Amino acid sequence: ILLAQEVVLDHQLEWAVEKAKAGNLVGARYHVLFALANRSQELQRFAQELRPLGLEYFFDELLYAASFDPDVCAKLRQVTLAQEAGQTALASDLLDEIPSHLQSLPICLLPRANNENRRGYRHFATRLYKRIARRWPLDPVGYYNTIENLMEDEKWDEAIQVFDQAPESYRILVLSQQHRTQLDNHEYKP
Numbered sequence: 001i002l003l004a005q006e007v008v009l010d011h012q013l014e015w016a017v018e019k020a021k022a023g024n025l026v027g028a029r030y031h032v033l034f035a036l037a038n039r040s041q042e043l044q045r046f047a048q049e050l051r052p053l054g055l056e057y058f059f060d061e062l063l064y065a066a067s068f069d070p071d072v073c074a075k076l077r078q079v080t081l082a083q084e085a086g087q088t089a090l091a092s093d094l095l096d097e098i099p100s101h102l103q104s105l106p107i108c109l110l111p112r113a114n115n116e117n118r119r120g121y122r123h124f125a126t127r128l129y130k131r132i133a134r135r136w137p138l139d140p141v142g143y144y145n146t147i148e149n150l151m152e153d154e155k156w157d158e159a160i161q162v163f164d165q166a167p168e169s170y171r172i173l174v175l176s177q178q179h180r181t182q183l184d185n186h187e188y189k190p
Helices: 002-010 012-021 025-038 040-053 056-068 072-084 088-096 106-118 122-135 141-152 156-165 174-185
Strands: none
Touching: 002 012, 012 025, 012 040, 025 040, 025 056, 025 072, 025 141, 040 056, 040 072, 056 072, 056 106, 072 088, 072 106, 088 106, 106 122, 106 141, 122 141, 122 156, 141 156, 141 174, 156 174
């Protein structure tokens, strides 16, 4: 098991580069955070490889956050694991342990928004997703989640407006076409 874990971790940078070259910034970010949660000492190497591939915005934040809290990736991974286990209160507590001046960064706002969404505070989560979209205008995550929430709230015109503003990195996602169909039909299917 330990050997398999090492093999998977050894390939995260390669897979992140592959995703970034394909324009899939979400996939690239996933591989980065997964790897650095386990190997924070590789942050500079990942940044050097991935910044030129469209992830400057992400690594600017990550390097800044790591300069104050070298374990920030591990903490964000713990938040994700708590959320996946349905432990939203624990996830909130873990997010609150991150230094307060880092909590306004999109890398910290995203797990908070996801957590608020899971807790049923969709309106608050949507506001956070919109902030993320403004701060990361080339990354699809803020747009995607905003559109999802607006459709669920049946705010079709606003969802269409966000869809039209979304970057190319959103449009390459298969789910963006599903969104378009749902928006056209004014019918949300999670």
